Amino acid sequence: MPLAVRMVVLVAFTAVGAAAATAGLAAWMPPWPAALLAAAGCGLLAGLVVRRTFVPLRGLIRALTGTVASYRDGDFSFGISWDRYGDLVELVNAHNQLGQALREQRLSLVQRELLLDTMVQNTPVAMLLLDPGRRVVLGNLAARRMFGNGRQLEGRALDELLGEAPAAVGEAFARGGDGMFTVGDEDHEEIYHLARRMFRLNGRPHELVLLRQMTAELRRQEVQTWKKVIRVISHELNNSLAPIASLAHSGAELLRRGQLGKLPLALATIEERTRHLEGFLRDYARFAKLPAPRDEPVSLARFIDKLRTQVPFAIEGVVPDEVLRFDPAQMEQAMLNLLKNAHESGSPPEGVSVAVRRIADGWRIDVLDRGGGMNEAVLSNALLPFYSTKRSGTGLGLALAREIAEAHGGRIALLNRKDGGLCVSMVLPGQA
Structure with a gap:
């Protein structure tokens, strides 16, 4: 029975009982004392019923208060069981459904955080998250290998890490912004790309530093470029050397036969192809050796x-x-x-x-x-x-x-x- 209906029935029974008791007691005593005595008896009985009704309700309110406090603290493992008063049963069921939804959302969030942490930790890009004091909040495995010899970086100052890193790394950070730098010597050279981004986290400015190793990728691009250069130069050289060789042979034959009339044409063609080849090589040399501009x-x-x-x-x-x-x-x-x-x-x-x-x-x-x-x-x-x-x-x-x-x-x-x-x-x- 809903609580409101129970209270209405209790009031009605109390009023009817008081009236009946007054009528019965009026046969032995005056009306006013009979009415007061009947009201006191029925009121005491009604109070006992109300107390019996509201004691479990107080327990329910304390349970609801406790679960709300647990939700606020991030603990969604609590539930409430209640089978009294239909309207309160609906409230408890809604509260339990809220807890279930929060548990599912928390589980989904934990799984996403685990996936994101796994991706961040295992990416080959070194990642450093810096707080406003330029201290490391998060450093993934690649960053630990690069700066801390595998040790944790959280809590350490960026300047301290740069002091232990190669000088080229510190120079790249000192320049500010994004850029590329080289670590090591000519025999063991590693090329990195530095990217820095600012954003706000929990209302405070933070900086995300990304260090990506570009050596292998640039080496592949360099090889492809050299292959293309070799193909272009080889094609141009063949286009010029093949007719030069043919015309030189023809010129020798003409000279041997004494047919000197066609010899100037052959020599002029050889000169033309040679000058073309000279210009071709000069263009390449100019591109490769472009000096700094003199303004x-x-x-x-x-x-x-x-x-x-x-x-x-x-x-x-x-x-x-x-x-x-x-x-x-x-x-x-x-x-x-x-x-x-x-x-x-x-x-x-x-x-x-x-x-x-x-x-x-x-x-x-x-x-x-x-x-x-x-x-x-x-x-x-x-x-x-x-x-x-x-x-x-x-x-x-x-x-x-x-x-x-x-x-x-x-x-x-x-x-x-x-x-x-x-x-x-x-x-x-x-x-x-």
């Missing part, structure tokens, strides 16, 4: 005018009469490479143009053409060394221009134009 004041307008004397192109807008600091020889080589590519793109000569304008972080020089443009695959690889879609291309023109731009603190970007053609943008820092 000097250069007028933009005069620089563009000088380029127009070597290769034709139109000028969009007006070239600002500004003076920048860069290496004019290197920048001229980069621009000539870009203009040469624009003319070789299939664009009409009048479709090749140059635009110069000021931007927020420097100056932007655009080389524009109306050729066939580039698809996505070519755009993503065009700036890589030795990548070329031309049959006789070396893949060094754009790569050399990119190398020169980055040596000056700038960058190069490629973008297909809306109405056809390509836009190659060289951005230079704005030091005037």
Whole structure:
């Protein structure tokens, strides 16, 4: 029976019992004393019933209070059994269902934490979590091997760990931000990538440090690059040496037969192929031995005018009469490479143009053409060394221009134009 119904029935029975007792006692005593005596008797009986009802209820309230305190402390192993008063049975069942849901969530959370900890501890990337005082909160197994000889790192100061690590590690941290550094000598060289990220944990700033060993990956990339270089050089050498050898043999035969009329043509062809080979090797040497830029004041307008004397192109807008600091020889080589590519793109000569304008972080020089443009695959690889879609291309023109731009603190970007053609943008820092 629900508790509210039980209380209503108790009050009704008490009132009816008091009235009946008053009527019975009125036959032996005056009405008022009979009424008081009946009320006292029925009230005492009702109090005993109420006490008997609420003593278990007090126990239930204490049990609910205790389980709530256990939930607050993270202990979800408690449950309550109750089979009295239908409305309170519903409350207890809901409380037990809450405990079951919290237990399942806690178990799922523990399993996820275990999975995450297993992944963090066994990843080959060394991970350090630092608190605001630059002390280690968490260090995985890779970090222990790198900094602590397998010992735990929690609680130790980062400066202490860096003091025990190779000097290159401390220098990489001192530079700040992300970057790559090398540990060891030439015979036992290890290359690492350092990444640092800031975030807030429990309202406090923390830093996550990731140290990834890149030696094997870079070695594979280096081998692939060398293979590609060897293939390109071998192909170009064969294309030149094979006709040179054939023409030399033919020239010897012509000389032996006394047919000297065709000999100049053979010698001229040999000279042409030799000069082509010389230029090819010179381009590779220039790319491999690009010196540091020697900056000097250069007028933009005069620089563009000088380029127009070597290769034709139109000028969009007006070239600002500004003076920048860069290496004019290197920048001229980069621009000539870009203009040469624009003319070789299939664009009409009048479709090749140059635009110069000021931007927020420097100056932007655009080389524009109306050729066939580039698809996505070519755009993503065009700036890589030795990548070329031309049959006789070396893949060094754009790569050399990119190398020169980055040596000056700038960058190069490629973008297909809306109405056809390509836009190659060289951005230079704005030091005037």
